Amino acid sequence: MKTLLFTAVAAATLLPAAAMAQEDSGSTRRIEPYVGVMAGVHNYDNETSKEGIPPVGYKGRMVEGVAGVNYNVAGPLVLGVEGTVSKGVSGDIDWEYGAAGRVGVKAGKDSMFFGKVGYQWTNFDALGKDSRDYHGMTYGAGLELSPADLGSSAERSNVRLRVQADTTGNFHSIRPMAGVVVKY
Secondary structure, three states: OHHHHHHHHHHHHHOHHHHHHHHHHOOOOOEEEEEEEEEEEEEEOOOOOOOOOOOOOOEEEEEEEEEEEEEEEEOOEEEEEEEEEEEEEEEOEEEEEEEEEEEEEEEOOOEEEEEEEEEEEEEEHHHOOOOOOEEEEEEEEEEEEOHHHOOOOOOOOOEEEEEEEEEEOOOOEEEEEEEEEEEO
């Protein structure tokens, strides 16, 4: 899975030239790499999960880097993949990383509603320095808002405000996040 995360980050850094060339061609089908920074909290419930996370209600504030690639399929439909790396800044979580596939629907000039499914690893500070990583499926949904749809005079913008909520396993956690993503 680390290979998949590395591949997503590499794709997001190597594809801007291809994306810009597609913008010039006027194609509605195009590749859009993006990177972003987000922040939020991750709260686990007090139940034992399939992933084996102890039932003590771990929680923590986090900062996250995200990198991905979207492909505009047809009309408003968008497919994509992304990788994330998060660092706990307070609380019980040391770090998290994962990869997910996304399906989105464009709204307005350049905004998008999306859902995602993937896999995530979590390491807890509260369990000690060399504790094991807990891992499992992650699900989420969110919205990316473009300044073009928020009253800006720009027809399109490369910057989007992103808000999302994710969960781990069988809905044993809630992870609201907000931040900024920049597409190429």
